[in-house]
Amino acid sequence: MRFLSILILVVALSLTVMLTGSSGQAEAQSQADKLTFFVIDRHEISSDQSKIDLVNSLLGLMFRLKEGQPFAFVFGDDFSNVYGPTDTNAEGFVQLRRAVEQKLASSPPSEPLDLESALAETYNYLNGLVVSSESSIFLVTGDTSTTDPAATVDELDPILDLVEEVGWPVFNVTTPEADPGLKNVLAEIARRTSGESFELSIPHGLEALTNRTLIREGKGALQTMGTTTLSPDSIFETDLDIVPGTGELSMVFFREDDSTSFKLKNPSGVEASSSDRKASETIELPNLAIVRLKDPVPGRWSLEVRGDRGLLTAHRYAINRYRIELQMQGAVPVGIPVNIIASVSDDGSLVSVDAGLLARITDPDGTSVLYDLNDEGTGGDAIAGDGYYSATLPSLITDGTYDVEMQLQWPEIAHTITTLSSFDARLFPDFTLVQEAVDTLEPGVRTKIAEITVGIGNQPYSVAPDDILPNVATNQGDPGMVELVPRRIISEGKAFEYDVYYTAPIEALATVAVSLDVEYAGQQFMRTVDPIVISSIPPAQPIPTQPPAPTPAPAPTTAPPPPVERVEQTAPTTTILIVIGAIIAAAVAVLLINFLVRVAPFGSILTEDGRLVVRLRDVQRPPLQNLLMRNRLSGEELGVTGFDSVSFRFYRDEVLIEPVEFSSNTVRLNNQPITDLTVVHDGSWLGAMGRLYTYSYSDVQAESQQATSAGSQDDQVDSDSAESSRNE
Structure with missing residues (x-):
């Protein structure tokens, strides 16, 4: 019978709201897009000034x-x-707040709040406004009457189903003296509607409510x-x-007594004034100051x-x-290095700040790494500096979702701005390229140079020939011509398997990049x-080395002469200095002759398209x-x-190149590995770390060097990138 009366009340109130003017409904809807609706039980609160002060402090806190x-x-x-709905910035909000305070301080009613009627009336009112699911309901009560939790929850079940369906959370705020059974009922209401329960107390109750509200509001x-x-x-x-x-910085003070004063000093150590901030405001309430x-x-x-x-x-x-x-567009591939990119903006404009940005990345297995x-x-x-x-x-x-916690940190100030985000990693199609014949190709002859296998993880994956892009x-x-044959x-x-063929037009060196x-x-x-x-160039012929000279036969051993008595003489100091000076002069002369006879390094190393490297x-x-x-120059010095x-x-008419025994890298001359002392002709090709270079006997002019310096740097970066990829 009780359920039937509640249902009749809900239907009647719904019809009443539907019959109101469409213009009035539209106006209310525009005001109540994200409405906070307070239902206040004055039965126990209005009879106690301390409770009235707590409720007024609660309302002032929520308004802020x-x-x-x-x-x-x-x-x-x-x-x-x-009362309302009215926006806190609206012209009539001050009058609304004053009216609420006056009603709260008036004589208390004789009966406590009836939860069933309160929820039914609230549901019909909000349903008539057509408010969004972001709206919320606050029940404020301090009723000390004994409540049977199980029976009360059963009676509330029909109306709770309706509130739960539309998605309005119900938050409960109770005085410490409220009946424990009532608190249990309100806790069940909060659980059913995804709300929470708080105590109207100083400081812990209002602290908890403030913290949860800030988090829900994204502040x-x-x-x-x-x-x-x-x-x-x-x-x-x-x-x-x-x-x-x-x-904006807000300082919130929860206090038991309102006789407090506040004084701020700016970083210069003087009392705060209008020059150190754009604006300031102080809100004083009985149990709260902001x-x-x-x-x-x-x-x-x-x-x-x-x-x-x-x-x-x-x-x-x-x-x-x-x-x-986090600037991650779509999923990233598994199995290859990827860049993580984040932007920092100030009111929508990208900025580079004097702070560190740390990213804690947690993989699907729960392992976290800091970057x-x-x-x-x-x-x-x-x-x-681009933000x-x-x-x-x-x-x-591992494929799956990676959680990212980004922290903007200032080293000199104990403060951090934290943002949570995520990105997905998945297996993408990949391929392996196994090279075959790449040396001494015959011009005009179609030759198989590589095999390509495409797959996702360990599984083959078929692609069209147009998806594979060769570049020569x-x-x-x-x-020349590159062909892909499935x-x-x-x-x-x-x-998913392709053979790669290449036809060289003439004797030349070529690089083939496949994507x-x-x-x-x-x-x-x-x-x-x-x-x-x-x-497709014939291999260069190495210069034959001269055989070592035969070792001379040892001289016959003869008996040492008998010792001769030595007569010690003291040479004049001047004679000794002359001899030492002569020796030093001779050594300098030998070094000078050696320096003048030997040829200084000459020539230039260019990229394959003619840009100067060194x-x-x-x-x-x-x-x-x-x-x-x-006349000697190590490759490391380049x-x-x-x-x-x-x-x-370096000699007068030629340049020779030779390998260094202790190095693991291999440099190729005209696509042949350098294993012995070999002549480098003018225009010879040198290959190192997957890049091609040309050796020119002539020195590039200064103006050419200026025009091509940027390209040299690019080639150097590409070389380093290639080396990094091989190491991985």
């Missing part, structure tokens, strides 16, 4: 935490009179500055660090609080203008492997090494990656 949002109020003894969380018991002879002092980019600064200057501020008595807790929360966003992101143009970052922070991650081995470059202009077509012309460019799972993916070097006469060497080994395995000898 949800600033700019609409509020509406109804009292449990008069559901026919709804961070409370940071405790300290707790003290005030007395006339005591001063509460604390420092607070304000980081760059702080748009001091708010807008756009305060960064640095270390200090706070003094004085009071007569009572417990006081100080907290802060800040709204920073800086926003951290430092930078905006300095190194370590995976493309451009310094994009980057780091290169090693190959991910030679030193003679005509690139071994076995699976369907629609696709295959896989395929769409998979709605995402375009490209993968490139290291290029292979192909030669001019050998410009290589800086220690003076003594330049004197003793003028500063070009991969040449540390060879050294050069």
Whole structure:
């Protein structure tokens, strides 16, 4: 019977709301997009001034935490009179708040709140406004009447189903003296509707409510500055660090007594004034005080609080203008290194800040690794100071969702801005390239140079021939022809195994780079492997080395002469100095002759398209090494990656190259490995670490060097990248 009466009430109120004017409903709906609706039970509260003060402090706190949002109020003894909804920034909000305070302080009703009627009336009112699921309901009560939790929950079950269906969370705020059975019922209401229960107490109850509201509103969380018991002879002092980019700082004080005063000092040590922030505001309520600064200057501020008595807790929360966003477009591939990129913006504009950006990445198995992101143009970052922070991650081995916690940290200030995000990693199509015949190809003859196998993980994956992109470059202009021949077509012309054929047009050196460019799972993916070097040039003939001279026969052994008595004589000091000077002069002369006779390094090393990499006469060497080994130059001194395995000898009409025995790298001359002393002719090709270079006997002019220096740096970077890829 009870359920039937509640159902009739719900239907009747719904019809009443439907019959109101459409214009009035539209106006209410626009005001109540994210409405906070308070249902206040005055039965126990209005008879106690301390409870009235707590409720007023609660309302003032919520107005600040949800600033700019609409509020509406109804009292449990008069559901026919709804106060609001009105936005906190609206012109009539002050009058609304004053009316609520007056009603709260009026004589209390004789009967406590009826939960069934309260929920039914609230449901119909909000349903008539058509408010969104982001709206919320607050039940404030202090009823001490004995409640049977099980029976009451059963009676509330039908209306709770309706509230739960629309998604409005119900938050309960009760005085400490409220009946435990009632608290159990309210806890069940909160559980059913995804709400929470709080105690109307100082400081812990309001602290918990403040913290949860800040988190739900996306404004961070409370940071405790300290707790003290005030007395006339005591001063509460604390420092607070304000980081760059702080748009708003709020200090919240929960207090048992309202006789407190606050004094702020800016980082210069003087009392705060309008020059150190854009605006400020202080809100004083019986059990609460809020001091708010807008756009305060960064640095270390200090706070003094004085009071007569009572417990006081100080907290802060800040709204920073800086926003951290993970810039990962789509899933990243498993099995290859990837870049993680995050942006830092200030009011929508990208900025590079004087702070560290740390990313804690947790894989699907729960293992976390920390990475430092930078905006300095190194370590995976493309451009310094552009507001994009980057780091290169090693190959991910597990597919799934990776959680990312990004922390913007200032080393000199104990403050961190944290943002949570995630990205997905999955297996993408990949391929392996196994080279075959790449040396001494015959011009005009079609030759198989490699095999390609495409797969995802350990499974074959068929692709169309157009998804595999070969790119050829030679030193003679005509690139020749590359053909992809599928071994076995699976369907629609696709295959997972291909043979690669190349036809060289003339005697030349060529590089063939192969990429896989395929769409998979709605995402375009490209993968490139290291290029292979192909030669159709006959191998160079090494210079025969001279056999070593025969070892002379040992001289016959003769008996030593009998000892002769030595007569010691003392040479004049002048004679000794002359002899020493003659020896030094002779040594200098020998070194000078050796220096003049030997040929200094000459020539230039160019990229395959003619850009200057290094001019050998410009290589800086220690003076003594330049004197003793003028016509020799080690590949390590060139500063070009991969040449540390060879050294050069320079003569009047030719240049020789020889291997260094202790190096593991191999340099190729005209696509032949250098195993002995070999002539480097003008225009010869040198291959190192997958890159092709030309040796020119002539020195490139200075103006050409200036025009091509940027290209040299690019080649050097590419060489380093190639080396890094091989090492991986």
